[in-house]
Amino acid sequence: MSAIYIGVMTGTSMDGLDLVAASFDPLKIHATLTLKFEEDLRDQLMALSLPDDNEIDRMAVAHVALGKMIGNGVNQLIEDNQLDRSQIRAIGSHGQTIRHRPESGFSLQIGDAHIITELTNLPVVYDFRSRDLAANGQGAPLVPAFHQVLFQHHSIHRVILNLGGIANVTMLPAGQPEQIFGFDTGPANILMDAWCDRYTGQPYDENGNWAAYGHPIRSLLDRLQAHDYFSKEPPKSTGREDFNIDWLHDQLADWRNDLDYDELEDQPENVQATLMKLTTRAIKKAIYRSKEAMPTGEIYVCGGGAFNGTLLEQLRWRLRKHNWSVQTTEALGLAPIWVEATAFAWLAMRFCEGQAGNLPAVTGANGLRVLGSMTHI
Numbered sequence: 001m002s003a004i005y006i007g008v009m010t011g012t013s014m015d016g017l018d019l020v021a022a023s024f025d026p027l028k029i030h031a032t033l034t035l036k037f038e039e040d041l042r043d044q045l046m047a048l049s050l051p052d053d054n055e056i057d058r059m060a061v062a063h064v065a066l067g068k069m070i071g072n073g074v075n076q077l078i079e080d081n082q083l084d085r086s087q088i089r090a091i092g093s094h095g096q097t098i099r100h101r102p103e104s105g106f107s108l109q110i111g112d113a114h115i116i117t118e119l120t121n122l123p124v125v126y127d128f129r130s131r132d133l134a135a136n137g138q139g140a141p142l143v144p145a146f147h148q149v150l151f152q153h154h155s156i157h158r159v160i161l162n163l164g165g166i167a168n169v170t171m172l173p174a175g176q177p178e179q180i181f182g183f184d185t186g187p188a189n190i191l192m193d194a195w196c197d198r199y200t201g202q203p204y205d206e207n208g209n210w211a212a213y214g215h216p217i218r219s220l221l222d223r224l225q226a227h228d229y230f231s232k233e234p235p236k237s238t239g240r241e242d243f244n245i246d247w248l249h250d251q252l253a254d255w256r257n258d259l260d261y262d263e264l265e266d267q268p269e270n271v272q273a274t275l276m277k278l279t280t281r282a283i284k285k286a287i288y289r290s291k292e293a294m295p296t297g298e299i300y301v302c303g304g305g306a307f308n309g310t311l312l313e314q315l316r317w318r319l320r321k322h323n324w325s326v327q328t329t330e331a332l333g334l335a336p337i338w339v340e341a342t343a344f345a346w347l348a349m350r351f352c353e354g355q356a357g358n359l360p361a362v363t364g365a366n367g368l369r370v371l372g373s374m375t376h377i
């Protein structure tokens, strides 16, 4: 029987921990689990994503707490599903990103791998991004290599669109593995979640229903789109340090001082609709950027944003002229919420086999690199 790898992911949304037990060639999902963060830990992690006082101490405390949560989560996954521990080769633990600054050469994930090993008696592959950064890459996105193996088609152009806190695209030109390309397009849910929480008390906008009720505000959209990130050329990657609620509030304050400001437009649901348009516009631009090589094809959405029917409908509408179809990865046999965690199980497998996990064309690294470090039992 092929070895099982357990992938553990917690993305920029900080909505929780996703765990997947998978084996590869062919892909088989043996078990899945999502664990919500305790409010206290989530607050700690959220606070660590922006500079503040006494960071070293607070970071170390969260590092330990998250390591325990992951270790206990892996044990729960194994026990609930009666997995055979001897068949599990390694855990691939991404950890929580609390600072992503590729321009300074680092990206910091926490969640102590040594604690995970102590709790599970399994080796843990962790710190997947540092080696790519050391080779002058962005250290992100890392999922495209897995998307390629699983989803590239010999005659149909495909795009895998991951809608987590941040949106990233993987462009898979038909039958051309050497031409694969991808990058973070900008925010997906990060700003919409924060805005929704503030005005409705809900952690996210279910199905995008609230955004659908509003109308995008042109002058605000123009202002948000002026963020430097959107005009940067790939390779590029982003996170909470570029797009966060404080930045949004600053932009809103400036917009309200603008000559274009129209008080009647200033409704929270219109701001939400504007944030959704900010997301879909950047995605459209990313897809049309490759229009010579990929004039049309299929888009498969993964990540929690795959459940935002309004966003998917708007994307379909924006890309209708070139007949891009928009579905979720469910249509390809992998449920959208498990794609990222499965990718980290796959990256753990690559590490154990001594194989590269990055794609230099995507991250900008000097070459292919084996990603991660490993604890031993």
Ligand SMILES: Nc1ncnc2c1ncn2[C@@H]1O[C@H](COP(=O)(O)OP(=O)(O)O)[C@@H](O)[C@H]1O
Residues within 6 Å of the ligand: 010, 011, 012, 013, 014, 015, 016, 163, 164, 165, 166, 189, 193, 203, 204, 205, 206, 207, 208, 302, 303, 304, 305, 307, 308, 309, 337, 340
């Ligand atoms: N039913 C839904 N309707 C709209 N948005 C959803 C729904 N379910 C999940 N989401 C969005 O997906 C996000 C989580 O996606 P996820 O892929 O886990 O992101 P990350 O990788 O950043 O953790 C949530 O924060 C929320 O914005």
Ligand SMILES: [Mg+2]
Residues within 6 Å of the ligand: 009, 010, 011, 013, 014, 015, 016, 017, 018, 164
């Ligand atoms: Mg998540």
